[in-house]
Amino acid sequence: MSFMRLALCVAGVYSMFLLWAIAQERLSVPFQSLDGTSADKFRSPLFLGTCQSALSSLSALIYILFRRRHNQSISQILGIDSAPSPQPTVNGNGKANGVANGKTHTNGHANHDKLSTRFSTQSLLLRYLQCSVFITSAAPFGFAALSYITYPAMVLGKSCKLVPVMLMNVLMYRRKFAPHKYLVVAMVTAGITMFMGFGEEKPSKSHSSSKNGNGELSMSTQAIGLVYLLINLAIDGATNSTQDEIFARYKVTGQQMMFWINLFCTVLTSIISVLPLPYIPVLHPSDSGTELSGALEFIRTHPSVKIPLLQFSLTGALGQLFIFETLQHFGSLTLVTITLTRKLFTMLLSVMVYNHKLTPGQWGGAAVVFAGISVEAWVKRKDVHAKRVIQEKEKAKIKTL
16 A cells, blocks of 8 residues: 555656646747737746646645544644643642632633634744745746746756755754765755856747857856746745744644645735736736736737646646655655656656757766765665664564563
């Protein structure tokens, strides 16, 4: 049963996110207009986020309701009943304090417990909202980076989340890391530098002024894309470190976190999409008054965008379910291994489907990056194995007593 569950999780993560990656790259290139006279690029990243987060929140809710126990309340199902129940203390006479003659005397403790519950729930929801703000802010930078760097470079950069996660954990929560992680960071940085430095291919769309005399991308253009990617990764690092903090402080499941974060993301992006914002580079690149109206008008005049948009939203929502299912039943080590190999196959699939041309130096840079991440996975596996050996020895000692 465990093997079948793992096989299902691996198949789900691979299939959903490989299809998601193909749709994401397709959405980054121009679409032919309805009359066939022009080709334009979809410029509504927040609308993309709204579609995916809405479906993700709905799929998480369906999953939670399907897996719920019959005696659970709504607050327990949604993971907002986070405060521990008050436990009666026993005095020296063997009687519970606050109970006499069959009646319960709270002595003010009940009100304190209600306040504690409200405070705990409020702080949990604020953490979810914080993650949602980070995700909403990060998405436009990742989408904009594809106008300046190729999709394989984007995938390779997204494979290096360890660097911003470490940085944000140190800056925001004062956490420390093992020495080997700094070696991993150095290898990842070197690999990314090689990949960007040896690249000769231009992205799907760029401005003519950004090319040099040979029609290739200038270093300044690649630098802009790299900056956008680094901003995206830094905000992603803040998101992951905040999620770690939520798991450490509150008793919630991955699906409950998935539901609330995506619900808040949907609300945030929906509100921003209907505001008449001016043109803002990266954050609001649409020329229309509202992003929602611009997105709907683009869909009307460019109907070929509907299929990749639906594919992007649906596969992203279902893929998150497999991610959290893997995390819940098999732990972060297995999840890291699956996502690492998945991103490698994503890059290879992008090269084959969209005919990207990578130089030998870029292949070498990619190898250095994945070697660095593999070091991290190997050390984690070694640590987990050592902990299991210690646990088994402790169990054996208890049995001999």
